[in-house]
Amino acid sequence: MKKTDKTTAVVNKIIPFSSVDGPGCRTAIFLQGCNINCRYCHNPETRALCSACGDCVRACPGGALQRARAAGGGLRILWDREKCLGCDTCIRICPYGASPKVRVMTPSQVMERVRRQIPFIRGISVSGGECMLYPEFLTELFTLARQEGLGTLIDSNGTIPFRDHPDLLEVSDGVMLDIKAFDSGDHERITDAPNARVLDNALFLGERGKLYEVRFVIAPHLYDCEKSTEAAGRFLRDIYQDHPFRIKLIACRPMGVRKEYADFRSPSKEYLERLREVLSRMGYREIIMI
Amino acid sequence: MRDISMERVNTTRQEILDIIKSPTLTHEQKMVCLAGKADSLLEVMDLPEGLDELLNAPIETQCICDLNEGHAPMRPRYIAPDYxxxxxxxxxxxxxxxxxxxxxxxxxxxxxxxxxxxxxxYPVYLGQLDDLLEPYIDTVDEKTARKLIRLFLLQVDRTILDSFSHADIGPKPTRAGLYILEAEKELEDAVPNLSLKYEEGVTDDAFMLSAIDCALHSAKPSFANHLMFRRELTDRYVIASCYNGLPLGGGSYTLCRLILGNIAKRASGIEDFKTRELPRVMEIMAAYMDERIRFEVEESGFFEHNFLIREGLVERERFTAMFGLVGLAEAVNILLEKEGRKGRFGHDQAANDLGVEIMEVIDAFNQAHVNPYCEVTGGHFLLHAQVGIASDVGVTPGTRIPIGEEPEELIDQLLVLSRFHHYFPSGTGDIFPIDVTVHRNPEYVLDIIKGAFRKDLRYLSFYSSDSDVIRVTGYLVKRSEMEKLDAGNAVLQDTTALGLGASKNGKILERKVR
Structure with a gap:
């Protein structure tokens, strides 16, 4: 499936009430497609766009998938929500890390799905995949959300420069930014991408008060988390003084992780507690461990 | 007083002996059961024609249930003194x-x-504790105040042996209210049941977050839509027993319930249900309630002699009665099936619409029925979505969506509920077990409560999916106490047995976790 228009996005799913994607109760929107390749990605089916190879059509036990020619002439997979058994066979067998269970949607279509949750939600959060692959879409969606009095947060891996998208930042409350490792070599080993832009984004957003949350994924089997957390803590300390943000320490867990990368043990609570202590000593106040 | 058969006397004598020898009842529980047996031998009320068949039937066919109020009520069912x-x-x-x-x-x-x-x-109402205690809070230092309140709550749990005992706090934050929340969070006890009356703009967020934190540890407080209740019952209202909104300084004479699913079984279709079967059963239930009230007011002597009346802590004129119902879900599903139409209550627009139509019929009946002793509520009873009893099988409380059939998404469930809560000034409510990750985001629960009350939901309860104290249907029990009882040991509180029954018959441990 190709992005046909700048102001549409491929939507993997919409969670009406999320308690883990920012403050309060929010509708979380997951966009399809990612530009990096985290070994511990726990929803790997959101990484790629569908190439319409048709493997899943043959494997689907419910007959819910069909290969058909789209309006533009290209092939695409059609997903019948009614017939779908929810067994996720399609996702498991996809050789590309994609999902046929997606929808191309405009910002107003997404907003229609969000409106149903008003007044139970205080805002929306957009995640992925990597939602910053759709900056124009986000700008439009957030503009619509703000008209309804909703908050707007971006969940990003930080590899796309926010300084190139001032219009989007204008309508965003802030960004929840992953720093997957402070050392660029580590970052590259974990994700296939260096982290210079991530760190630049952290400072850029932090200085403007647009850094809502910084997340460290704690995966001791992949990198030295103690060293990394401490270095990142030192790096961010100056901007924290003027514009405090929340820090989330996320224990890496094997659930959903691709089989070849899933053979590891989650860090213990005590380990996380130790990292929290390191940050807390540096003056960081709101630190959440999950 | 009418005679009864010797056969019934002998059956009762055997039941009395069984109670005396019971290995799982405490002394106090035996006394209560024995009193109930004595009362059951009386026949002093003038019962409406047709009642016997609807009332004295097994749960599969019973259409009216009087919730064990007995044959000669010597006091109102629920009493809410002006403490x-x-x-x-x-x-x-x-x-x-x-x-x-x-x-x-x-x-x-x-x-x-x-x-x-x-x-x-036991008292079903323990008072608006924060307002009652706040004037005295500065008479001791803070540490002593906290300790006294904690010991008070501990004593309530260990001596008021029934979790239908209910205390209220809110809507304004107070120190007394905060100390109560902090103590309950640590105690994790089943008694008292606790409601926080919430009104946006009056109750501040910090106080609410303390309350939510407490709820995720001890399954209380529940949250009551203060604006909604005070519009209907004025500021002088209480939340008592499970979640019953009642006039302060009064209460409810009686509570009987319609078992809507079984009434639907008698009907040939929707029209027959709405115009014939349901109205007939409602007439009989209302007449039965009128007679119970008459006996209480005119014959029992309570309203002449009890010290609560004599000292003005309750007034006869501030009592009303609760016209209850259960099993709207079953009624809707049975009727749709009889009509050969598709749809399940809680999931399909047509089914939910039928639920609303049925509620309109019941509401209209209640508005037209007049009882001379319910002056405080305009001469009418108050509708009540009853939470069920331990022996109910295949009966969904009030207008709830059956456990195991909850919509996948909480938003869908809330939008269905918002169509029904407004019918029930004397109480309705829904219960949501919450995933533990929310412990780190209590504002998630806060947002849901705010949104729900804006959408006219009335009463919400939350508990953590891994908590020992859980809300059964409206009251609280400890899982650990249910396990003791299930193993054949006597336990302190009588509601533990009700919880155990409900966990076996009512699937209350299988609610969808949110």
């Missing part, structure tokens, strides 16, 4: 002077609780 007046005036009957400090205030309350009757023989 503020009691603390202000003291009590001649109890030989108590008005308290002057927190020690005396808590002591006075613990004394009067022993003397407030109800259907359970």
């Amino acid at each position: 503020e007046k009691f603390l202000k005036n003291g009590s001649a009957f109890l030989q108590l002077e008005p308290p002057t400090d927190l020690f005396e205030a808590l002591n006075a309350l613990l004394i009067i609780y022993k003397h407030v009757p109800s259907i359970t023989n």
Whole structure:
């Protein structure tokens, strides 16, 4: 499936009430497609766009998938929500890390799905995949959300420069930014991408008060988390003084992780507690461990 | 008084002996059961024609249920004394002077609780505790105040042996309210049941977050839509027992319930149900309630002689009655099936619409029925979505969506509920077990409560999916106590047995976790 228009996005799913994607109760929107390749990605089916190879059509036990020619002439997979058994066979067998269970949607279509949750939600959060692959879409969606009095947060891996998208930042409350490792070599080993832009984004957003949350994924089997957390803590300390943000320490867990990368043990609570202590000593106040 | 058969006398004698020999009832529980058996031998009320067949039937066919109120009610079912007046005036009957400090205030309350009757023989209303205690909070230092309140709550749990005992706090944040929340969070006890009356703009967020934190540890408080209740019942209302909105300084004479699913079984279709079967059963139930009220007011002597009346802590004119119902979900599903139409209550627009139509019929009936002793509510009963009893099988409480059939998304469930809560000033409510990750985001629950109350939901309860104290249907029990009872041991509180029954018959441990 190709992005046909700048102001549409491929939507993997919409969670009406999320308690883990920012403050309060929010509708979380997951966009399809990612530009990096985290070994511990726990929803790997959101990484790629569908190439319409048709493997899943043959494997689907419910007959819910069909290969058909789209309006533009290209092939695409059609997903019948009614017939779908929810067994996720399609996702498991996809050789590309994609999902046929997606929808191309405009910002107003997404907003229609969000409106149903008003007044139970205080805002929306957009995640992925990597939602910053759709900056124009986000700008439009957030503009619509703000008209309804909703908050707007971006969940990003930080590899796309926010300084190139001032219009989007204008309508965003802030960004929840992953720093997957402070050392660029580590970052590259974990994700296939260096982290210079991530760190630049952290400072850029932090200085403007647009850094809502910084997340460290704690995966001791992949990198030295103690060293990394401490270095990142030192790096961010100056901007924290003027514009405090929340820090989330996320224990890496094997659930959903691709089989070849899933053979590891989650860090213990005590380990996380130790990292929290390191940050807390540096003056960081709101630190959440999950 | 009418005669009864010797056969019935002998059956009752055998039941009495069984109670006396029971290995799992405590002494106090035996006394209550024995009193119930004595009362069951009386026939003093003038019962409406047709009642017997609808009332005295097994749960598969029973259409009217009087919730064990007995044959000669000697006091109103629910009594909500004006404890503020009691603390202000003291009590001649109890030989108590008005308290002057927190020690005396808590002591006075613990004394009067022993003397407030109800259907359970324990007080179902313990007062608006924050407002009652706040005036005394500065009579001791903070540490002492916290300790006294904690000991008070501990004593309530260990001596008021029934979790239908209900205390209220809110809507304004107070120190007393905060100390209560902090103590309950640590105690994790089943008694008292606790409601926080919430009104956006009056109750501040910080106080609410303390309350939510407490709820995720101890399954209380529940949250009551203060704006909605005070519009219907004025500011002088209480939440008592499970979640019953009632006039302060009064209460409810009686609560009977329609078992809607079984009434639907008797009907040939929707029209027959709405115009013939349901109205007929409602007529009989209302007549039965009228007669129970008449006996209480005119014959029982309660309203002439009880000290609560004599000292003005309750007034006869502030009592009303609760016209209850259960099983709207079953009624809708049965009727749709009889009509050969598709749809399940809670999931399909047509099914939910039918639910609303049925509620309109019941509401209209209640608005047209007049009882001379319900002046406080305009001469009418108040509708009540009853939470079910332990022996219910295949009966969904009130207008809830059956456990196991909850919509996948909480938003869909809330939008269905918002169509039904407004019918029930004397109480309805829904319960949501919450995933533990929300412990790190209590504002998630806060947002849902705010949104729900804007959408006219009335009453919401939350508990953590891994908590020992859980909400059964409206009252609280400890899982650990249910396990003891299930293993054949006697347990302190009588509601534990009800919880155990409900966990076996009502699937209450299988609610969808949110």
